[in-house]
Amino acid sequence: MAASLSAAAFLSAVVVISLLASTSTASSSRLLSAAAATTNTEFIRTSCSATTYPKLCYSSLAVHASKIQTSARLLVSTALDVTLSSAKSTSAAMVKLSRTHGISPREAAAMRDCAEELADSVDQISRSIDEMAGSKGGGGDFVMMISNVQTWVSAALTDESTCDDGFDGKEMAGVMKAVVRGKVETVAHLTSNALALINAYAALRH
Template sequence: MAQKLILPSLVIFLSLFLESSLAKHNSQTLTYIESSCNGTLYPKLCIRCLNKYSNSIINGPQHLAQVALSVSLSRALQTRGYLLNVAKELKAIDHKNKRMYLTVQDCVNQINDSVDQLSQAIKELKRLNNFNTIINDKVLWHISNVETWVSTALTDASSCVQSFPGHRMSKRLATIKVKAKNVAEVTSNALALFHSYASSYKQAAARTTKKP
């Protein structure tokens, strides 16, 4: 009888232990995300976008930057899809307002460029995994590539936002502006998180260069 009670008790104990350990890990990951996001221009948005990954293992600043870039790419893809549909509708039904169609089409091109650049940046960041803690010119070159692509993606998304100045506009154009603005803001946050990761390499490289 005692042996029959031991197994259920052990299962309950292990379950409670695992739940406690997972909760502790989630709390630590969320704290790390929040402290990292405090260095971005839009910390609340940063935390909101990344806190759903608190159940996962975030292996330091490089992994966090990679997750942030993935979020940015996802938002850019969603926005591009919306813009393509709007441009298609405008081209089909709104022949009188060619200027609006051209503005939206320019936005499509800009966000499409952002998608390409963010995709390249993510691939380049993954290549850095091969170097671990090695510091050399090749690592710095990969870092520079990521910074360039993400900065350009941010510029393109911001250009789309600026295509719709003022506050008096149709609901559709207001929605485009909000979506493009969101892409720009999450990309800005991803760039800040990547800068935070890259700064440790740059500082180490500078110290290495100064050595006699």
């Protein structure tokens, strides 16, 4: 009888120890995950502090922290992906707005021109993304890759600035002008931030 109780007590102790160990492991995993997440977001925050629009940079990239981690290359690639998505949606919005009933011919023309400029911007950013993805990442390959990316992203920013300049005249005013310029400026700011991150990445590798 005593031996039976002793065995039962032993089994109970084993179960309790196993549960405690499992709980401790789960807690440790959660703590490590939380620490990694903090490290990742701080890396993004620090990197974004060197851009022209740090708040926008951080808010647009922090949601991708688990993907970026602390990789400068992934930070740049993600910034370009985010910028491309914004440029595509804004270009499509310009085409749609140009067909809005009641706007003036000059307003419609300005938005169509803007859509074309943004389409060029989309092309330049897409080429940059492809270039980074296809690069072997070493020596002369890196130098050529980063030079191409800097050139294309700079060209995209110029296209976006040209688009924005198209709304400077008196032919477009009021709410429509504010909405349109707000969309275009967001794309331009994202592109500017991406370019700053690219330049910082280039400096790291030199």
